[in-house]
Amino acid sequence: GNSVTQMEGPVTLSEEAFLTINCTYTATGYPSLFWYVQYPGEGLQLLLKATKADDKGSNKGFEATYRKETTSFHLEKGSVQVSDSAVYFCAMIKAAGNKLTFGGGTRVLVKP
């Protein structure tokens, strides 16, 4: 079946460090891929997305590239800030109008 696997947290970093959160998916065909972020006490919000192979999504300094050959969509940020502390969810949607399948979430804590 369709599934999304992401690295378990928590990930603890110092400010200005480089962040990578790994995400891989299992699906037939070509799903669309997403990263959602959940800041403390808030609901999830879309961070970035990519809808086809080799697409790069970017937002707020975060980037992720849709790699069909490795079925991956790793999230990266070159220099994190304390305000980036949140839970990050990788997700995919397999077909039009279908449900979004989420990974287990990765908690990131950035210390000053």
Added chain:
Amino acid sequence: EAGVTQSPTHLIKTRGQQATLRCSPISGHTSVYWYQQALGLGLQFLLWYDEGEERNRGNFPPRFSGRQFPNYSSELNVNALELEDSALYLCATTSRSSGNTGELFFGEGSRLTVL
């Protein structure tokens, strides 16, 4: 423009009782999704409503049910509550034009505690 609103914010029930959670979508959104986020982060898909019809259902027992009203708001009902139903219940909505892109707009959730 108002975002997705959920009520109540917090709800405390005892085992065996029933809980009703509500969700109001963003104006113009016709699809409503319900997710359960238990302790440990993971989001589990519960239900998807579109245009008043249940379109898809996750792997949850029948005591989890819901409906969507003509104004596209939605209710999630959980009967015969069990301790493991304690979780944050998230509602997400989308419009017909953005639904196919997978972009969902989430509410802040209703935290259900079962004692």
